[in-house]
Amino acid sequence: MTAPPTTVDLPAVRRAMWRAVLDGDAHGACDVVFPLLDGGLDAEVVLLDVIAKVQAKVGVEWAANRVSVAQEHAASAVNDRVITAVLHHPAARVEDPGRRGRVTVACVDQEWHALPARLLAEVLHLRGWRVDFLGAQVPTPHLIRHVHRTGPLAVALSSSIPTRLPVAHAAISACQATGVPVLVGGAAFGPDGRYARQFGADAWAPDAREAAGILERGLPPTGMETARQAIEDLPHLGDQEFTMVVGTARQLVKQTMVDLEDRIPALRAYTEEQRHHTAEDIAHLVDFLAASLYTDDPELFTRFITWMASILTARGVPATVLRPTLDLLGGQLRDFPRAGHHVERARRALTTAAPAPATSGSQDAV
Template sequence: MSGTRAPAAGLREGLWRAVLDGNEYDAVGSVRAGLAGGWDEEGLLLDVVAAVQERIGVEWAADRITVAQEHAATAINERVITALVHRPAVGGPVPVHRGRVTVTCVDGEWHAFPARLVAEVLRLRGWRVDYLGAQTPTPRLVAHQHRTNSDAVLLSGSIPTQLPAAHTAITACQAVGVPVLAGGMAFGEDGRFARALGADAWAADARGAAAVLEKGLPRPTAIGQAVDGLPHLVDQEYTMVAQSRGRLVRQTLAELEKRLPAVRGYSEAQRERTAEDLGHIVDFLVTALYVDDAEVFTGFLGWTAGVLSARGVPVHPLVAGLDILAGQLRDFPRGLRLVHRGAALLGGRPAPVTLPEGVAGR
């Protein structure tokens, strides 16, 4: 990296102002100014565009920008990427010589921006990349491997609730002899869920993914059972709670309406939104049961409480919902322990010490 190139902070601020104003032309102009100021495409993608995209999420969570602004800013950043990488290269195109890889999102994962960044960085480094985008169904991903015989599948996930689907994709790709490199926030900051689900490798970011591929990933030769490394699944709590999702949401909402007068007065739209929020809580609980890690659940609750606080919404209905949910999980010790930990985090009832520890989450 050259010491004479334009400062990153100024480029980020220029791009931020442009995307916040909805000005696509100024946004593209800011990164082109970076190219003129000594930056290369990869540096702009990862140190400027990605940083601004992260700020978009932070600002939305803090209620400093609207959902519409968040969507518009993300769409402009997508077009900024295109403007950066789809332009004549000095001295001709980068030769394809390293190999062929598939970059895709887990089935059900809509957040494709991180995967797009990885795909473009690998193309810049000479890989032939099949970028499949958001929420690729696992059967379609496997069918693509039969046609292309990729050197690796790079599987991206941002939302932890898609980890069971990620496990399915990892196992299916390995079964046809293709190694899987996992990445994204869903797999944990240290990649522990990638390891737990049997991925061949994990990378924290696009540069890390490129480094792993350059070292080479061996083809899988022996595929274990889907529950290898997840022995806690034999208690079937994950399966039974997952199958009860709809009932849990309905009963919790009905009891909330009995306990809290404000909830009884909700409009139909507010009621639907509350049911949606309860569904997210159950989804994260189910995922925590799958990977046997309490932080999946408590981390989501902490994030949710922060979002509510930023919008001036009290957290006590959330605590009440957890208390009601706990009453429905009396026969599920791991699930009950997770709900009590979540309530304790939010300042509700402390987790009881009489529950058996077993193999429950960390």
């Protein structure tokens, strides 16, 4: 069974779960879901239609500045503990585990958001796969050694942040070079999986349920020619702009900070902590610009800038502070036409459209 019984009020369940998670109460959260499992609700439904949706709300509420970073971390830890508890419940017992074959599930290198990948791993286990879940930020050489040693039918890679796309591409190509097909998922690959297709991944899935379905239908074996073709399909990298931005990122951040102080003298009175956070924000901006250059998609950078504007607005900081930052960064990149185009598009997006709120609705809605 993969759909909830009609008698279960899932929105009400999620609201109760949300209250427990927000309180950091793992035992209370288990008290919400265990009666559902006792009553015959499928464990997969609990994982994907309760826990996963509550976890998504954690991110939304953080972006809206309605929960703190500490609350966000605590809530994520509670969800992780509840997943473990659910999988030890008798309702999650799997008959003939591993009957479908072996699959490797991992986050790409530098990707710390492991919960989406873990949910996929547990769903696949419930459906009868033998799953090697390697966890967060798996360096590609270690991943490949594991693939050679275990010979999985497929590798499922997860990445949530677009700045990890270059290493994700390398991991996809390296796995395919071993002859193992690659399924990818996560927000990093775009809302429609556009970067998965650009990098030549064998499949993309928007969520764990769809990913499990794709693996059940089967992925054809891949090979070295596929991996080589995926790399050759990025001819724009020949202009070296991506390489130059990555190589000079620290200098770009440092010079932007210096120029901002000239443009906005009030920054000179910042505390050391405020200066650190400002430099960190500029570094994120440069990282996303590099990712947009890697994919040759200026919309990637624009999406990040408008998202950052909504985050600042939710925290009472005028989003207009981003405009001088983009102006100064664009000035440093005047000899890089693609980078300049990406920055200018993002600057125009800030100018022509007021940032939308990070989210809408009450905290009780899930």
